[in-house]
Amino acid sequence: MSERNLEQLFIKRSQQKKKTSPLNYKERLFVLSDDKISYYDYDPEKGKKKSLKGSIELEKIKCVETVIPEDNSPPERQFPFQIIYDEGPLYVFSKSDDIRKLWIRKIRHVVRFNKDLMHKYHPRFWEDGIWRCCQQAVKQAMGCRVLETRNGGFANRSERHRKSQKPLPPTPEEEKPSRPLPPQPPPQPQQQGPCPGSTVIAEYSYPPMAPTDLELRKDEEYTILEMSDANWWKARDKYGKEGYIPANYVTEATNGLEKFEWYCKNMNRSQAEHLMRTENKDGGFLVRDSSKAGKYTVSVFSKAGGETVGMCKHYNICTTSQGQFYLAQSHNFSSIPDLINYHQHNSAGLVSRLKHFVSNRADSAPSPFGLGYGVWEIDPTHLTFIKELGCGQFGVVKYGKWQGQHDVAIKMIKEGSMSELDFIEEAKVMMKLRHQNLVQLYGVCTTQRPIYIVTEFLSNGCLLTYLRETLKGPTPIHLLEMCKDVTEGMAYLESQQFIHRDLAARNCLVAANGDIKVTDFGLSRYVLDDEYTSSAGTKFPVRWSPPEVLLYCKFSSKSDIWAYGVLMWEIYTLGKMPYERLNNSEIVDKVSTGLRLYRPQLANERVYSIMSTCWREKAEERPTFEELASNVQDLLYEMQ
Ligand code: ADP
Ligand code: MG
Numbered sequence: 001m002s003e004r005n006l007e008q009l010f011i012k013r014s015q016q017k018k019k020t021s022p023l024n025y026k027e028r029l030f031v032l033s034d035d036k037i038s039y040y041d042y043d044p045e046k047g048k049k050k051s052l053k054g055s056i057e058l059e060k061i062k063c064v065e066t067v068i069p070e071d072n073s074p075p076e077r078q079f080p081f082q083i084i085y086d087e088g089p090l091y092v093f094s095k096s097d098d099i100r101k102l103w104i105r106k107i108r109h110v111v112r113f114n115k116d117l118m119h120k121y122h123p124r125f126w127e128d129g130i131w132r133c134c135q136q137a138v139k140q141a142m143g144c145r146v147l148e149t150r151n152g153g154f155a156n157r158s159e160r161h162r163k164s165q166k167p168l169p170p171t172p173e174e175e176k177p178s179r180p181l182p183p184q185p186p187p188q189p190q191q192q193g194p195c196p197g198s199t200v201i202a203e204y205s206y207p208p209m210a211p212t213d214l215e216l217r218k219d220e221e222y223t224i225l226e227m228s229d230a231n232w233w234k235a236r237d238k239y240g241k242e243g244y245i246p247a248n249y250v251t252e253a254t255n256g257l258e259k260f261e262w263y264c265k266n267m268n269r270s271q272a273e274h275l276m277r278t279e280n281k282d283g284g285f286l287v288r289d290s291s292k293a294g295k296y297t298v299s300v301f302s303k304a305g306g307e308t309v310g311m312c313k314h315y316n317i318c319t320t321s322q323g324q325f326y327l328a329q330s331h332n333f334s335s336i337p338d339l340i341n342y343h344q345h346n347s348a349g350l351v352s353r354l355k356h357f358v359s360n361r362a363d364s365a366p367s368p369f370g371l372g373y374g375v376w377e378i379d380p381t382h383l384t385f386i387k388e389l390g391c392g393q394f395g396v397v398k399y400g401k402w403q404g405q406h407d408v409a410i411k412m413i414k415e416g417s418m419s420e421l422d423f424i425e426e427a428k429v430m431m432k433l434r435h436q437n438l439v440q441l442y443g444v445c446t447t448q449r450p451i452y453i454v455t456e457f458l459s460n461g462c463l464l465t466y467l468r469e470t471l472k473g474p475t476p477i478h479l480l481e482m483c484k485d486v487t488e489g490m491a492y493l494e495s496q497q498f499i500h501r502d503l504a505a506r507n508c509l510v511a512a513n514g515d516i517k518v519t520d521f522g523l524s525r526y527v528l529d530d531e532y533t534s535s536a537g538t539k540f541p542v543r544w545s546p547p548e549v550l551l552y553c554k555f556s557s558k559s560d561i562w563a564y565g566v567l568m569w570e571i572y573t574l575g576k577m578p579y580e581r582l583n584n585s586e587i588v589d590k591v592s593t594g595l596r597l598y599r600p601q602l603a604n605e606r607v608y609s610i611m612s613t614c615w616r617e618k619a620e621e622r623p624t625f626e627e628l629a630s631n632v633q634d635l636l637y638e639m640q
Contacts, residue, residue, distance in 0.1 A: 035058055056090065060086050063117065088140075120147065194252040195227070206245060216249055227247075268288070360513055377445070409455050459512045464506045476639065487632050493521060546619065
């Protein structure tokens with residue numbers, strides 16, 4: 001598949017190919033294409049690239065890493081990275097950490113099969129004939145630091161990929177623990193997210209659910225003490241009280257916008273549209289992080305001209321070279337809140353004045369990762385049943401409340417439908433699976449019959465019904481975002497070596513804000529029903545199964561990938577039945593001899609090529625979920 005170009009203005013440091021050549025820093029337009037990185041002179045007046053100044057062939061790249069900024073570096077040189085190739089390092093300075101991460105990730109991805117990838121690198125600059133990290137005076141000297149794998153797991157990704165292609169012999173450095181490291185700070189000056197000692201702000205109130213929990217009050221500050229469980233952090237409030245809090249209820253104050261109700265930090269374009277359309281108010285607006293790293297977007301809903309449907313518009317907040325913000329030229333402001341304040345009173349070129357902020361924050365706290373820290377056996381008397389949601393393989397599923405206030409879904413397991421003891425053992429493992437795109441298992445009630453499985457409740461119900469009945473005129477971005485949600489949940493399961501075995505639109509649910517979450521992972525192993533478990537059974541998911549499952553019952557993350565391709569097809573056909581005209585035994589015959597699903601009308605060639613990679617005959621040639629997530633993300637990035 002051909003990678004599309006990526007372009008960015010960076011500052012490039014001169015390469016000091018001769019010891020005596022002076023150091024200088026120039027702005028260059030960098031272009032990442034299929035086979036090289038080129039940099040050009042740039043005319044800021046005309047916004048055009050001028051002459052080509054140089055290029056690096058991608059196949060010669062050995063390493064891409066961050067660099068520790070120089071001491072007293074000016075603001076525009078805070079985010080350096082290095083591209084190491086046979087002529088040594090090329091130093092590039094990005095405007096923001098996010099853009100730097102994006103480029104590092106992209107370049108690492110395209111060079112991941114290169115022959116001479118390095119295992120060690122220099123975390124500081126080569127300057128005036130010396131490596132600033134280890135003081136070695138030979139430019140070719142081997143790196144003094146083992147490559148970091150922390151940077152968003154990107155190095156991990158290529159590492160894992162390489163393993164599946166051809167294992168590299170371990171280098172002597174890797175066999176020994178790499179102890180004698182130079183006494184520099186780690187090469188990632190900007191860690192993502194809070195760490196112990198950080199101050200966070202509660203985005204929602206959290207009434208303690210278990211005795212070891214700490215109460216959160218909205219907009220108050222807390223200090224993080226311990227993060228050994230990724231989802232329940234130990235924290236201290238301003239009165240000195242300590243306890244566990246759900247990590248998804250707090251946010252690190254990074255840009256000062258967190259306290260404004262109109263700021264919806266982690267919201268994407270389609271969620272914003274969904275929210276504004278639901279509110280259906282002319283002039284509804286919010287501010288969100290743009291898909292372009294480090295930038296912000298104002299989303300506005302307008303019913304101008306008396307339209308009943310209304311339209312959504314998205315405006316990027318631009319910055320002038322003096323660091324001022326504007327939406328409409330000639331109205332510049334020194335801060336984003338000032339800019340919003342102005343446009344609350346003046347439309348000044350926008351479809352509407354910003355009349356009402358729309359927020360997903362006010363009362364809809366996210367589901368915590370469980371019903372209190374460490375709780376998994378739930379007291380059934382704490383549950384109240386409100387209404388029946390549907391009936392599945394294991395019996396009735398109900399919507400209810402836990403302790404009268406928390407929404408939950410309760411699966412009441414019909415006796416004889418599940419191998420219960422095995423499931424109860426496994427439930428402890430499943431409780432630890434936590435991801436925003438997986439339906440959270442909260443706990444089980446096992447002291448009575450029928451047993452209950454208590455999970456997070458998703459108010460928009462099953463994805464298949466949602467595709468068929470609710471979704472009207474979806475945009476291409478919305479469809480792809482749904483796919484992305486699933487790839488992320490599944491990439492997490494894959495990283496935990498957990499196989500779903502029954503991935504399909506019927507096993508995904510839709511949250512109130514439109515997010516998609518995967519459910520029922522691994523449950524099929526506990527079904528007591530031959531029609532469901534045997535591949536010849538009428539309930540077996542034949543339409544979602546690859547040849548190796550149909551022929552030899554060989555389940556793996558790669559059979560989940562096949563099913564994901566079919567799920568993507570369900571999304572793009574708005575819930576059609578795969579191979580509609582064929583019965584199960586015809587499908588087994590035809591799929592094992594090469595038949596594949598056709599391209600849905602709503603899917604363009606690139607989307608279809610992503611789903612088609614999931615249906616490669618040989619399981620090992622199918623992508624991983626992590627790669628799918630990154631392909632889908634790249635495509636989304638280009639569409640926005
Ligand atoms: P089973 O796994 O036993 O076959 P399902 O998961 O298919 O049962 O559940 C039956 C129906 O109940 C689903 O189609 C969906 O509409 C509803 N449902 C199940 N779990 C939830 C949930 N967590 N939140 C909201 N609705 C749910
Ligand atoms: Mg189900």
